[in-house]
Amino acid sequence: MDTLFSIATVEAGIRLGLPVALAALGAIINERSGVLNLGLEGMMLSGALGGYIVNDATGSPWIGLLAGLLVGASTGGVFAGLVVTFRTSQVVTGIAFTIVAIAATTYLFQLRWDIGELPPRVERLGMWPLVALTLVCVAAVWFLFRRTTLGLTISAVGESPESADALGYNVVLIRWMATIAGGALAGLGGAVLVNGPLGLFIEEVTAGRGWVALALVVFAGWRPVPAVAGAFLFGLCDAAQLRLQGTATEVPYEVFLALPYVVTLIALVVRARRSHTPAALGDPYVRGAA
Amino acid sequence: MRSVSRRFGETVALDGVDFEARPGEIHALLGANGAGKTTLMRILAGLDRPDAGTVEVFGRRIESFEPGPIRALGVALVQQHFTLVPTLTASENLVLARPEGALLPPGRTAGVRVQKLVEKFGLEVRDGVPASQLSVGERQRLEILRALDADAKILLLDEPTAVLTDVEAERLLGVARALADQGRALVVITHRLAEVEACDRVTVLREGIEAISDGSVDGYTRADLASAMIGTDTSGTITARTTRRTQAAPVCLRVRDVSLGRVSSLTLDVGEGEIVGIAGVDGNGQSELEAALSGRSAAESGEVSISGEPIAPGDPRSRRGQGLAYIPSDRYSWGLIGPMDLADNLELGRVLPIRPNRPARHKAARPSLDHWDVRTAGPHARTSSLSGGNAQKLVLARELDEHPSAVLACYPTRGLDPEAADTVATRLVAAAEAGCAVLWIGAELDELLAVSDRIEVLYDGTLFGPYLPPFDRAAIGLAMAGDAADRARTATGGEADPP
Amino acid sequence: MTSSDTRQPASGTTPSPKSTWPPKLDGWLDAVSRRATAEGILSSILVPVVSALAALVVGGVLIAIDGVNPLSVYQAILQGVFTKSRGFSYTATVATPLVLIGVGYALAYRARVFTIGGEGQYLVGAVAGTAVVTAGGVGDLPRVVLIVMGLGAAMVAGALWGGLAGVLANRFGASIVISTLMLSFIGDSLLQWAVRDGIRDPESYNANSRPITAAALPSFFGQKTHLGFLFALVLVPIAWWLIRRHRWGFRIDALGHNPGTLDANEFSSARVTLSVLVVAGGLAGLAGMVETTGVNIRLGQEASVGYGWDAIIVALIGRLHPLGVLIAGLGMAGLTIGFESAQRQFELPSSLVSLITAFVIIFVVWGDAIAARWKEAR
Amino acid sequence: GDDSDDTAPATTAAPETTAAPETTAAPEPAEEAPKLAIIYSAEWNDGSWGEAAFDGGNKLLADGTISDVVMVENVPPGAEAERALRDFAEQGYNPIVAHSFNYGDNVKTVGAEFPDTIFAYAGGFGDVAGNVGDYDQPFYEASYLSGILGAGATDGGNVAGAGGFEIPVCVGMYHAYLAGARELRPETEGSFVAVGDWIDVQLAKEAALSQADAGATMFVGCGQGPTFGQIEAANDIGGVSTGYVGDMAALGESVLSSFVWRLDRVFEQMVADVAAGETEARYYSVPLADGGMDVLISPGGEARISQEALDLFDQRLAEIQDGSFAVPFVGEN
Numbered sequence A: 001m002d003t004l005f006s007i008a009t010v011e012a013g014i015r016l017g018l019p020v021a022l023a024a025l026g027a028i029i030n031e032r033s034g035v036l037n038l039g040l041e042g043m044m045l046s047g048a049l050g051g052y053i054v055n056d057a058t059g060s061p062w063i064g065l066l067a068g069l070l071v072g073a074s075t076g077g078v079f080a081g082l083v084v085t086f087r088t089s090q091v092v093t094g095i096a097f098t099i100v101a102i103a104a105t106t107y108l109f110q111l112r113w114d115i116g117e118l119p120p121r122v123e124r125l126g127m128w129p130l131v132a133l134t135l136v137c138v139a140a141v142w143f144l145f146r147r148t149t150l151g152l153t154i155s156a157v158g159e160s161p162e163s164a165d166a167l168g169y170n171v172v173l174i175r176w177m178a179t180i181a182g183g184a185l186a187g188l189g190g191a192v193l194v195n196g197p198l199g200l201f202i203e204e205v206t207a208g209r210g211w212v213a214l215a216l217v218v219f220a221g222w223r224p225v226p227a228v229a230g231a232f233l234f235g236l237c238d239a240a241q242l243r244l245q246g247t248a249t250e251v252p253y254e255v256f257l258a259l260p261y262v263v264t265l266i267a268l269v270v271r272a273r274r275s276h277t278p279a280a281l282g283d284p285y286v287r288g289a290a
Numbered sequence B: 001m002r003s004v005s006r007r008f009g010e011t012v013a014l015d016g017v018d019f020e021a022r023p024g025e026i027h028a029l030l031g032a033n034g035a036g037k038t039t040l041m042r043i044l045a046g047l048d049r050p051d052a053g054t055v056e057v058f059g060r061r062i063e064s065f066e067p068g069p070i071r072a073l074g075v076a077l078v079q080q081h082f083t084l085v086p087t088l089t090a091s092e093n094l095v096l097a098r099p100e101g102a103l104l105p106p107g108r109t110a111g112v113r114v115q116k117l118v119e120k121f122g123l124e125v126r127d128g129v130p131a132s133q134l135s136v137g138e139r140q141r142l143e144i145l146r147a148l149d150a151d152a153k154i155l156l157l158d159e160p161t162a163v164l165t166d167v168e169a170e171r172l173l174g175v176a177r178a179l180a181d182q183g184r185a186l187v188v189i190t191h192r193l194a195e196v197e198a199c200d201r202v203t204v205l206r207e208g209i210e211a212i213s214d215g216s217v218d219g220y221t222r223a224d225l226a227s228a229m230i231g232t233d234t235s236g237t238i239t240a241r242t243t244r245r246t247q248a249a250p251v252c253l254r255v256r257d258v259s260l261g262r263v264s265s266l267t268l269d270v271g272e273g274e275i276v277g278i279a280g281v282d283g284n285g286q287s288e289l290e291a292a293l294s295g296r297s298a299a300e301s302g303e304v305s306i307s308g309e310p311i312a313p314g315d316p317r318s319r320r321g322q323g324l325a326y327i328p329s330d331r332y333s334w335g336l337i338g339p340m341d342l343a344d345n346l347e348l349g350r351v352l353p354i355r356p357n358r359p360a361r362h363k364a365a366r367p368s369l370d371h372w373d374v375r376t377a378g379p380h381a382r383t384s385s386l387s388g389g390n391a392q393k394l395v396l397a398r399e400l401d402e403h404p405s406a407v408l409a410c411y412p413t414r415g416l417d418p419e420a421a422d423t424v425a426t427r428l429v430a431a432a433e434a435g436c437a438v439l440w441i442g443a444e445l446d447e448l449l450a451v452s453d454r455i456e457v458l459y460d461g462t463l464f465g466p467y468l469p470p471f472d473r474a475a476i477g478l479a480m481a482g483d484a485a486d487r488a489r490t491a492t493g494g495e496a497d498p499p
Numbered sequence C: 001m002t003s004s005d006t007r008q009p010a011s012g013t014t015p016s017p018k019s020t021w022p023p024k025l026d027g028w029l030d031a032v033s034r035r036a037t038a039e040g041i042l043s044s045i046l047v048p049v050v051s052a053l054a055a056l057v058v059g060g061v062l063i064a065i066d067g068v069n070p071l072s073v074y075q076a077i078l079q080g081v082f083t084k085s086r087g088f089s090y091t092a093t094v095a096t097p098l099v100l101i102g103v104g105y106a107l108a109y110r111a112r113v114f115t116i117g118g119e120g121q122y123l124v125g126a127v128a129g130t131a132v133v134t135a136g137g138v139g140d141l142p143r144v145v146l147i148v149m150g151l152g153a154a155m156v157a158g159a160l161w162g163g164l165a166g167v168l169a170n171r172f173g174a175s176i177v178i179s180t181l182m183l184s185f186i187g188d189s190l191l192q193w194a195v196r197d198g199i200r201d202p203e204s205y206n207a208n209s210r211p212i213t214a215a216a217l218p219s220f221f222g223q224k225t226h227l228g229f230l231f232a233l234v235l236v237p238i239a240w241w242l243i244r245r246h247r248w249g250f251r252i253d254a255l256g257h258n259p260g261t262l263d264a265n266e267f268s269s270a271r272v273t274l275s276v277l278v279v280a281g282g283l284a285g286l287a288g289m290v291e292t293t294g295v296n297i298r299l300g301q302e303a304s305v306g307y308g309w310d311a312i313i314v315a316l317i318g319r320l321h322p323l324g325v326l327i328a329g330l331g332m333a334g335l336t337i338g339f340e341s342a343q344r345q346f347e348l349p350s351s352l353v354s355l356i357t358a359f360v361i362i363f364v365v366w367g368d369a370i371a372a373r374w375k376e377a378r
Numbered sequence D: 001g002d003d004s005d006d007t008a009p010a011t012t013a014a015p016e017t018t019a020a021p022e023t024t025a026a027p028e029p030a031e032e033a034p035k036l037a038i039i040y041s042a043e044w045n046d047g048s049w050g051e052a053a054f055d056g057g058n059k060l061l062a063d064g065t066i067s068d069v070v071m072v073e074n075v076p077p078g079a080e081a082e083r084a085l086r087d088f089a090e091q092g093y094n095p096i097v098a099h100s101f102n103y104g105d106n107v108k109t110v111g112a113e114f115p116d117t118i119f120a121y122a123g124g125f126g127d128v129a130g131n132v133g134d135y136d137q138p139f140y141e142a143s144y145l146s147g148i149l150g151a152g153a154t155d156g157g158n159v160a161g162a163g164g165f166e167i168p169v170c171v172g173m174y175h176a177y178l179a180g181a182r183e184l185r186p187e188t189e190g191s192f193v194a195v196g197d198w199i200d201v202q203l204a205k206e207a208a209l210s211q212a213d214a215g216a217t218m219f220v221g222c223g224q225g226p227t228f229g230q231i232e233a234a235n236d237i238g239g240v241s242t243g244y245v246g247d248m249a250a251l252g253e254s255v256l257s258s259f260v261w262r263l264d265r266v267f268e269q270m271v272a273d274v275a276a277g278e279t280e281a282r283y284y285s286v287p288l289a290d291g292g293m294d295v296l297i298s299p300g301g302e303a304r305i306s307q308e309a310l311d312l313f314d315q316r317l318a319e320i321q322d323g324s325f326a327v328p329f330v331g332e333n
Ligand SMILES: Nc1ncnc2c1ncn2[C@@H]1O[C@H](COP(=O)(O)OP(=O)(O)OP(=O)(O)O)[C@@H](O)[C@H]1O
Pocket: A288, A289, A290, B008, B011, B012, B013, B031, B032, B033, B034, B035, B036, B037, B038, B039, B040, B384, B385, B386, B387, B388, B389, B390, B415, B416, B417, C022
């Protein structure tokens, strides 16, 4: 038990929380603009592979992070093209997008490193620079929505696009920007995972963190600071779970595996009343639709 | 605008309409429901594009119908429906409409901006709460302020007074006049003939064609306008009832100490065959009263009962079974299902466990659609394709067709042209004379005066009255302005000290 | 995450977000649930087919890059479905859970109750059903009784798992998307515990339940196709009838279009939400047990193969219409079976195969969107 | 019961299955060498469990021991696996290997339909019935030796075992490693963690780090993700880790030793049986003694291991090979 409440546990929680936190920030920008991004997991994964390959090529984890950011942004662009411009179902597109990303990353990874070659280990960044990076991002997103006209516009577009349109704002353009920004942060999250704690890539390395991030966004009521806090809480749950297994072996470990989700569920129930879903979330915008 | 045309599927909304607005003038745009007024204005504001015809603003021909550039030319439209962002406060809505730089102004500065406008134009709005929590009147005023804030050269108001009380409406027209005098061009869509007299020029649309094109207002009598709108000659206002009931009738609708939100322990009886009018400025608890009486939300305390049996909140079918009909104030939130067809909407509240097939349902719907003169392509039409007024008629058809024993009518004539409004009033009166208890929550005092057996004034969640015929207009007006409340307060204060 | 997640008892003090005019349309729901006009049916069959072919062309390029002749691959796919002796029965077997879950989703989505919890409900259904039919003392009961007990228990468990999300949404306004997602993860943990410990077969070295052969569903055509497929076939007309002709179906559609109006005039939207979640959950739970007793010998760690996720896409591609779901389900199953045998024949990388299948999905959705815009343009 | 009767292809009317298993499923061993089929539930390219089978199959093909090999990845156990197995059996592949312990029921179901084809799956506990066999995964033997080496290269006395789930093979590896370490330092303690996932490397790494916080310096992983995570953790804290079913020395200085699973030797036995016309399967067990595994000390590893440990390692290895020493197996935690 003593190991449970150690600094090490907290650090583990932070490490586990970092990628989720960044992805959640991305999802917040997406969803505030009214675009539901179920492709988040896929965008993270793409960013992870991009970051890994570039890091491996350049030997610089920072350039790797940048690459993850750019790859994520471009996946965001593709997604925006489909759901914003072509107004495809955001739900199906999102889920299919994740399937594509899992398949595509695996395919490319295996093209690059054929069977028999172990994936090379790449330069890694320590925890604190990444924590700093994440804090910068959360501050930026907070500032965006609290202090800038652009942020106000994004929320307006997600809240009542017809009003924003009537005021002369380009709903489609704003949703494009928001989706690209969201993808970029998700990709960065994935890149942080491989260029930070891990230093290597394997198939589906993100292992469902994108879905967790989506949960957090709701749990946080679409607000950046609680979302990041939630990510670290979630990480802490995982860390604690792993530590408790060693000691409390009479409790089935599946309980601990489910713990983070149960916690999110409970938090969801407690928070939900106060959380405010963007009214236009998931609805493509068509002027004067009737 | 030159020979502008627009069609939606079968419906021809506009058919070669010419229209002009000149600086310094208020141009009244009249028309029965579905005449095409809104469509015309939406085109002028760039929210819709004409199938044919040209639009020029200050001599510049509009090529691309996009709201942005047209706003930049100084055209501002206050739409028939609200276009505020419900989660944003008044000042945030203003900033959104006209940002000053990339950063948001700190809260105070924004507040000051609102205050300046409020003082400048005398349109009162609360700042600091989300627009969704403002009363309809407040939201309407905010919409107008927002348009004025953009310093529009051409200001288009689509039925701006529809949701306002007479006093507010008068004030608004005063503001309009002042704006015109500053050299702006104004267009005001309205169904109230009285308001036309406050304008300079008038255009009347009938089924997408001008019946009167850009005439000078003093050239026409009310009768002329009314007949131009609807072909037949009527006075254009609701016909007052000749007889009013005097002796008390057995109570049908009973409200006991109901409290909800702004409404505090409100008690009220409506007798069989009685029409009770609830007058008052919007936002004094009308929406809470509506929610509680209709059973849409449970009252915090107190009870609503109809001929003895209490109304169970959240159980509309039994409410209907108990004979309480409900005409909601916002038909699009609580009355109609846009994407479903008219027949389905007529069935709401009495859908059979096993439904007849679609042709049968459509056949069954026809009579009451015809009876209520809902202008549409037929029972199969999507309800969302109805114009404002026709949509309202559909609600009335559903609620009044099954001979309720009591009716909760909230702004039943909102957005209706005079003829339709008169029909509605007549039907409600007829219902009352057939022994039905009618509670009529209204904004237009004339209307209430014309139909009510008794008027109560709702001010700040409390009822003042009763006022009985012959009605003292002035007294009721004062009560609506809170005067009665003040006197009540001083009176209780007075009792304290001995004579 | 649609308005269904924030839907709260309509309150008089705050106007519902739908109070604008024209009322805001729920984009994808409206797009997929357009009336079945002749044109509608045409486009709802033609468009997906054309799009799928386009996706296969793109996939063909990838296959060629991989050094295999795409045409022979696609030939193998067709053979896999149509000429291989078991192609049809395999397809039917795979389609069964997709259709059972998909119809439930379709009903829920018509109501804009956006559950994605099918996978979890499928798993808890399988666990509960297996627990019942492998419980001590039921061994000597007749097979029919065991089957009924198992399927019943599975439906109840799935319904509870789905209903839980409904209760959380109605009482606390919890987002249904997220709560069902969470419940899916929790359901998987439950399965892991059950097969490792809870209903573990003490004789078995692996983590799995006792054999459930005593409750195995009869299969027919001397093939792998089992009774469950009949369930799916029967479910389709029932659901269709409910939508068209039953009050519940009407309320579902009404809830999807305007909860405020439903609440004020017809029925409590909260209760419709709950009912549709319960039904969808029950169907998913049924699918879980049908799959366990129809194709497997026992319940194991790997029971989660993702039918609950694929069915979301089946429901939406199926236009939220039971018939559409059946067609989409069979189509997706056929694609799966065909690609499987092609993959075996040419030893294609599995990632390439799933890439192409996912392309098909995206292209179909994309094609729909293009068709919709094209229709608007006219 | 009647289920399997129904599904016997003999009863299907379709023309191409009139070529019933009896004729197709058993190729004449005489003139043509057997054709091997392998299915696996994840990707071959995992540097571990999958790759071992992939290499094994290709090696036999290269040796000419078999005339053809077909290998399909990402076949989830259950219906899809049965479809694959049936398909290969119909095409005359024999023997057919299902390379995961979750394929048990599937090989039995399909095995019943093709009595003349030999099937085997990675059960690892002698689960043999008729033509359906099982093959051994005696990793605990190698793990025991790694334990000796680990104890000889660290001064901490704490072993961290990890697996995706708490399955006998994984738990057995942990206990064997612990036992091996205790030979050198009887006071050695340890803990086993089920990460709950075979692929989540970060979670596995954090699990390993949490064990490190509790004092662990020796890591033995079971499964690719858990092992990768452990190796990363050991690299960070300067502990020693163990490569799992494949040479993982490349993954970092912490990898003291790895063991390579020589599945070609296992497959050889099946192929030999088939070639001999055998239709009864066996428990194909190729223990360390028979070269079923190679324990590789990573380059530069010797330098870090105490001579005492190296000697004990050689001694035990020899004893295991001549059968005078049997590594104890403890499959329950
Ligand atoms: N989006 C639409 N889709 C289909 N028909 C429409 C649409 N908008 C308007 N119409 C039709 O065009 C005609 C004019 O509509 P409009 O809303 O301008 O009427 P209006 O003059 O505002 O009447 P009211 O006073 O009742 O609001 C009506 O017949 C209406 O049915």
